[in-house]
Amino acid sequence: MKRAFFSALFLGLLGAIAAVPASADLLVYNSGPGNFGTSALGAGAWTISEYNSVDYTVSNWFTLPGNSTISGATFGVWLTTGDSLSSVDWAFDDTTVYGNDQGSGTAGTTGTPVGTPSGGFSYYTESFSLPDLSLPAGTYYFTLSNALASNGDAAYWDENDGSSIGYAAGFGSIGAYDCKNSYGCGLSGGETFTLEGTTTITPEPSSFLLLGSGLAGLAGLLKRKIRA
DSSP states (O other): OHHHHHHHHHHHHHHHHHTSOEEEEEEEEEOOOOOTTOOSSSOSEEEOSEETTEEOEEEEEEEESSEEEEEEEEEEEEEETTOOEEEEEEEEESSSTTOOTTEEEEEEOEEEEEEEEETTEEEEEEEEEEEEEEEOSEEEEEEEEEEEETTSOOEEEEBOOOSSEEEETTTEEHHHHHHHTTSOSSOOBOBOEEEEEEEEEOOOHHHHHHHHHHHHHHHHHHHHHHHO
8 A cells, every 4th residue: 555655646746747747958949960062962052151142041940849938059160271250140030041030230250260171162060048938839040141261362251051041142042052063863952050148848738647546546546546
């Protein structure tokens, strides 16, 4: 009887824990590992700066599994060897590609070299802070543009064809562009990036139902043991 009582108490504690939304710290979204000139698929990287008097913009469609607070972002970039990145314009939108109805701004970046320079390019992961942007669970577009390189050359967002779906202003779907130009079909055209912060995921009702069934069964067992 004592063992059954403590078993019921333990399951009750599990129920209380399950009722509390779970929070995941630091990494809110990860589009996957970078390409950085190593992949034969895709177009390699996409311009996210003004070049030849044209302001190039790239946006990625992605999904947040729970209510999130985004405090930072990291993205892969190609720069002409000898260049460094100083800042980039960012935006989030939930309805239209290249929009900014969920927040936008300009951020200074901090670069970390990745891999070995090749073909006149050096590769970096660039990180910047965000003003604790709160976004409910759902799908969004993350947009980068007006990236400023030290020597005035263009900066390029690394294409990894990961879990996000990429769009480039003036080109539309990057995946469709890659297929049309024989870079590979069936690719997402997504770029390399992560979003840092916290995500809160509320357990589904089915989880409570399953737990409740287990508690009810244990209660019945406890009742039978008391009568025995």
